[in-house]
Amino acid sequence: MEVHQVFLMNGGSGETEAMQVQPKVMEVPHVLHMNGGCGETSYAKNSVVQNKIISIAKPIIEEAILDLYCNTLPKSLAIADLGCSSGPNTLLVISEIIDTIHEKCCLLNRPSPEFQVFLNDLPANDFNSVFRSLPAFQDKLRQEKGAHFGPCFISGVPGSFYGRLFPDQSLQFVHSSSSLHWLSQVPPELDISTITPLNKQKIFISKTSPPSVIKAYFEQFQRDFSLFLKSRSEEIVPGGRMVLAFVGRRTADPTSEESCHQWELLAHALNDMVLEGIVEEEKVDSFNAPYYSPSPDELKSEIEKQGSFALDQLEVFEVDWDATNGDDGVSEYVQSGISKLTSGQRVSKTIRAVVESMIGHHFGEEIMDDLFQRYSKIVDQYMSENVCKYANLVISVVRKA
Ligand SMILES: C[S@@+](CC[C@H](N)C(=O)[O-])C[C@H]1O[C@@H](n2cnc3c(N)ncnc32)[C@H](O)[C@@H]1O
Numbered sequence: 001m002e003v004h005q006v007f008l009m010n011g012g013s014g015e016t017e018a019m020q021v022q023p024k025v026m027e028v029p030h031v032l033h034m035n036g037g038c039g040e041t042s043y044a045k046n047s048v049v050q051n052k053i054i055s056i057a058k059p060i061i062e063e064a065i066l067d068l069y070c071n072t073l074p075k076s077l078a079i080a081d082l083g084c085s086s087g088p089n090t091l092l093v094i095s096e097i098i099d100t101i102h103e104k105c106c107l108l109n110r111p112s113p114e115f116q117v118f119l120n121d122l123p124a125n126d127f128n129s130v131f132r133s134l135p136a137f138q139d140k141l142r143q144e145k146g147a148h149f150g151p152c153f154i155s156g157v158p159g160s161f162y163g164r165l166f167p168d169q170s171l172q173f174v175h176s177s178s179s180l181h182w183l184s185q186v187p188p189e190l191d192i193s194t195i196t197p198l199n200k201q202k203i204f205i206s207k208t209s210p211p212s213v214i215k216a217y218f219e220q221f222q223r224d225f226s227l228f229l230k231s232r233s234e235e236i237v238p239g240g241r242m243v244l245a246f247v248g249r250r251t252a253d254p255t256s257e258e259s260c261h262q263w264e265l266l267a268h269a270l271n272d273m274v275l276e277g278i279v280e281e282e283k284v285d286s287f288n289a290p291y292y293s294p295s296p297d298e299l300k301s302e303i304e305k306q307g308s309f310a311l312d313q314l315e316v317f318e319v320d321w322d323a324t325n326g327d328d329g330v331s332e333y334v335q336s337g338i339s340k341l342t343s344g345q346r347v348s349k350t351i352r353a354v355v356e357s358m359i360g361h362h363f364g365e366e367i368m369d370d371l372f373q374r375y376s377k378i379v380d381q382y383m384s385e386n387v388c389k390y391a392n393l394v395i396s397v398v399r400k401a
Contacts, residue, residue: 044088066101078116078172115150198213199213319392344379
């Protein structure tokens with residue numbers, strides 16, 4: 001028995017948890033989390049799309065970290081991954097960064113720097129799974145890289161990246177993937193219960209949403225993204241770098257299909273359940289996703305306005321909704337049985353692993369199986385008639401001196 005892996009106190013707060021009153025307005029930082037553990041509906045088992053996004057952005061991450069290392073040749077390197085979640089992707093980028101630096105050090109015949117790695121996510125993230133995976137990760141690093149490597153110190157940092165997480169000028173490199181499209185809150189204009197809901201029958205921006213809805217979402221994105229940049233500008237040293245990848249859109253139009261269709265189809269499934277009396281209409285009218293997929297111009301404009309970072313690269317790339325489509329890089333998932341599902345079922349599992357915490361909180365956990373079965377059929381139908389891809393934006397920025 002490995003005591004350090006088996007010995008743990010009973011967690012939670014027992015019966016008092018069940019007595020907690022649910023807040024009326026969704027408090028995103030308390031509610032949002034990817035499905036934890038490693039079961040059928042977990043994020044760990046259903047994050048192929050996000051894995052693919054990391055692999056597409058890899059050359060940009062490598063270029064940024066090498067530039068940082070070669071310009072400064074630091075003795076220690078402090079790196080943060082923001083929105084790390086749990087599962088196979090959590091340590092992927094960190095391990096790629098360490099590999100890149102280690103190879104460079106070997107080439108330059110220099111000792112490897114000491115690594116300080118901070119894994120950040122919201123407090124409800126499954127940090128227990130992350131922490132349990134750390135000893136094996138550390139052992140692997142030592143075995144692969146030898147006695148002169150590192151050391152590498154890894155810690156978890158629970159909290160929202162829309163605010164300060166680290167001391168002044170304590171980081172050299174920041175990374176975040178598939179996380180910054182989540183807003184800190186539902187735009188306040190939409191989150192107040194009104195007699196006439198602003199975004200009736202919809203759960204995100206839609207072609208039929210009034211301009212006030214689109215404006216409210218855009219302004220929330222502006223407030224959040226500028227706060228994110230300001231917070232990081234205080235934490236990152238001058239010359240430090242940041243690579244961020246997240247869902248965006250290519251077009252200027254925030255109601256374009258590429259930006260809204262996933263939410264539109266989920267609203268379709270919910271509205272079908274309203275017609276059958278399974279879900280209350282008021283519940284659909286009052287739910288709005290705390291999400292925004294910006295255009296490249298919206299992003300550039302926020303970076304310029306905030307002023308602390310110089311934009312080095314901005315790329316837009318596409319990833320299939322069903323990332324297992326014609327891809328041999330996901331054999332692990334194919335072997336795990338995901339290949340036996342229809343595309344719609346795989347997409348539905350991907351989306352469920354990400355949004356279940358919020359949708360379940362609002363509509364009730366008891367409808368989740370039914371909802372996501374319906375959703376998978378709607379997605380299958382939609383995918384048979386449309387080319388379905390996520391647009392992703394990746395930016396590489398440098399902290400100005
Ligand atoms: C889809 S997961 C991405 C996980 C991982 N980076 C990957 O690429 O697979 C998005 C993560 O961002 C986290 N997140 C969302 N908003 C956040 C915030 N304000 N602060 C910190 N983490 C946040 C979520 O809790 C979730 O774990």
